[in-house]
Amino acid sequence: MRDEFRGNEPKATRVRCAVYTRKSTEEGLDQDFNSLDAQREAAEAYITSQKHLGWTLVSGRYDDGGFSGSSLERPALQKLLEDVDARRVDCVVVYKVDRLSRSLLDFARLVDRFDQRSISFVSVTQQFNTTTSLGRLTLNILLSFAQFEREIISERTRDKMSAARRKGKWIGGTPVLGYDVDPAGRRLDVNEKEAVKVRQIFELYRTQRSLTATVNELNRRRWTTKVWYSKRGKEHPGNAFKKASLRRLLTNAIYVGRVEHRGVTYPGEQQGIVKPEIWEEVNADLRSPDRGRERPYQRQSAMLTGILRCGACQKPMSPTYTAKGNRRYRYYVCHVARHKAWNACPTKSISANLIENSVVAQLRAALENTQTRESLKVPPSDWLSFQSGEIFPFVRAITDTVTFDGVRGEVSLKLREFTNLGDGSAC
Numbered sequence: 001m002r003d004e005f006r007g008n009e010p011k012a013t014r015v016r017c018a019v020y021t022r023k024s025t026e027e028g029l030d031q032d033f034n035s036l037d038a039q040r041e042a043a044e045a046y047i048t049s050q051k052h053l054g055w056t057l058v059s060g061r062y063d064d065g066g067f068s069g070s071s072l073e074r075p076a077l078q079k080l081l082e083d084v085d086a087r088r089v090d091c092v093v094v095y096k097v098d099r100l101s102r103s104l105l106d107f108a109r110l111v112d113r114f115d116q117r118s119i120s121f122v123s124v125t126q127q128f129n130t131t132t133s134l135g136r137l138t139l140n141i142l143l144s145f146a147q148f149e150r151e152i153i154s155e156r157t158r159d160k161m162s163a164a165r166r167k168g169k170w171i172g173g174t175p176v177l178g179y180d181v182d183p184a185g186r187r188l189d190v191n192e193k194e195a196v197k198v199r200q201i202f203e204l205y206r207t208q209r210s211l212t213a214t215v216n217e218l219n220r221r222r223w224t225t226k227v228w229y230s231k232r233g234k235e236h237p238g239n240a241f242k243k244a245s246l247r248r249l250l251t252n253a254i255y256v257g258r259v260e261h262r263g264v265t266y267p268g269e270q271q272g273i274v275k276p277e278i279w280e281e282v283n284a285d286l287r288s289p290d291r292g293r294e295r296p297y298q299r300q301s302a303m304l305t306g307i308l309r310c311g312a313c314q315k316p317m318s319p320t321y322t323a324k325g326n327r328r329y330r331y332y333v334c335h336v337a338r339h340k341a342w343n344a345c346p347t348k349s350i351s352a353n354l355i356e357n358s359v360v361a362q363l364r365a366a367l368e369n370t371q372t373r374e375s376l377k378v379p380p381s382d383w384l385s386f387q388s389g390e391i392f393p394f395v396r397a398i399t400d401t402v403t404f405d406g407v408r409g410e411v412s413l414k415l416r417e418f419t420n421l422g423d424g425s426a427c
Contacts, residue, residue: 014054015120018062018089019043020080022099026066036063039095046124047093058089069102070150072110084119091120097139102150111139169259169269174236176254177226178273188254188270195273197223198255202278205250209285211243212342218246219341225249242339250282302330303356303392304402310334310347311405311412319352332404347406358411359402360391366413376415 021039028034040063047055060083064076072078077100083089092114094100100121101107114121175181178198179188201218208214224238225245239245256279257272258265302319310317315335321328330352337345363386367373373383376398386394401414 014056015050015090016058016088017047017055017091017093018058018060018080018083019047019093020062020064020077020100021095022064022067022069022074022076024066024068029065034065036065039099042095042124043093046122055091058083069098069100071103072101072106081113084114084117087117089119091122093122093124095124097123097126098149102147108140175226175228176252177249178255179270181228190271190273194226198249198273201246201249202255202274202282205246205282205285206278211246215241215243215246216341216343240340247286250286253279255279302332302352303395304332304352304359307396307399308332308355308402308404310336310345311403311410312346312407315345317347317350317404320349321352334406345406347404350404350406355402355404355411359395359399359413362411362413363395363398366415 019040021036021043023029023035029036040061044057047057060079062076062080064074067074067077080089080092084092092100097107101110111121113119169187175188178191178194180191181187182189201214201223204217205211205214208217218241224240227238228236230236253260253265254268254270255272255274256276257268257270259268260266304317305319306316308317309315313334313336317332317334318338319330320333320338321330323329331349332352332355333349334345334347337343337348342348367376367378367383373380378398382394382397398415399413400416403412403414404410405412
């Protein structure tokens with residue numbers, strides 16, 4: 001009787017279990033038995049103990065080594081979530097709750113995602129049931145402490161980095177031109193070949209007194225920013241200099257043997273490669289409010305702001321000006337010429353008065369016809385105001401795009417209602 005009864009018992013439903021492991025740093029991962037292996041071993045043992053309930057281990061591995069729990073951007077976790085969405089997993093097993101996430105908000109989202117797909121979640125060392133209100137309260141308390149611990153660790157790390165900076169130590173980051181990071185990653189060593197280039201860049205700026213002119217010369221020489229390799233051997237190629245990257249180089253206190261932290265500089269452990277008096281001279285010039293050569297790139301309110309485009313580059317042209325004495329000369333400059341290199345754009349710039357007068361003349365000629373104004377729904381009162389000299393608001397209201405072709409010297413307009421006023425007029 002007893003044997004017959006057992007023979008009729010229903011078989012346990014198969015539960016496919018995925019083990020997720022994580023370690024915040026890469027330290028010790030090269031060992032034969034590391035933290036990820038220990039987490040996985042404990043989880044597999046737990047799954048084996050639940051074999052009578054139909055628990056089985058899936059073949060895939062979900063191990064994130066060297067990834068913080070403060071973010072969900074982890075390759076193994078993303079792979080796990082893909083398998084969860086594809087219904088290839090019935091239960092997610094972790095060693096501790098904070099291995100899945102240290103963020104309370106992220107964890108709540110993950111658990112909700114699991115619930116929507118009827119996926120169980122199990123922590124080997126922390127027993128709770130997420131299907132009950134008490135279990136969810138316990139889970140949230142655990143996650144609150146995990147998030148608190150993460151924030152404490154972050155504060156300690158920031159304090160440690162600040163202290164290291166005040167002592168002039170290298171604390172990591174992207175290497176700069178002129179230095180290499182020593183194999184131990186604890187200090188900067190001078191790269192003599194690159195140091196020569198750095199000193200020449202400072203001399204170039206002292207001669208040119210212009211970021212744009214210096215960038216053009218550096219690009220002509222095909223000089224780039226630092227080429228460096230990560231600890232994993234990944235190459236990070238150098239990029240062509242732009243005004244922003246050149247300014248960062250010229251204002252970097254590392255080149256005079258100092259380090260900067262929160263606006264204060266401290267003596268650094270690395271050897272300086274630029275004379276302090278040269279560095280101070282260059283930085284004084286860059287900080288000067290009267291640098292007329294840089295004023296052409298200050299944004300100004302102008303008639304064609306936001307609607308003028310370069311015909312050659314198909315990029316916006318921005319308003320700018322130069323000053324000589326008490327007089328200002330207004331221009332529109334192509335985005336490419338301004339941010340990349342002056343010679344990268346055939347149009348470069350155009351006098352503001354010249355192109356604005358051309359636009360106004362084309363509008364007057366095109367809208368003399370009453371039928372044209374009606375088709376464009378131009379109110380008679382606005383047309384009279386335009387004729388009386390109220391130019392700016394009328395141009396802004398009716399003009400969709402102005403295109404300047406610097407090669408052929410032509411200005412063409414596209415008005416609201418997408419009406420094109422011919423091929424343009426010579427400028």
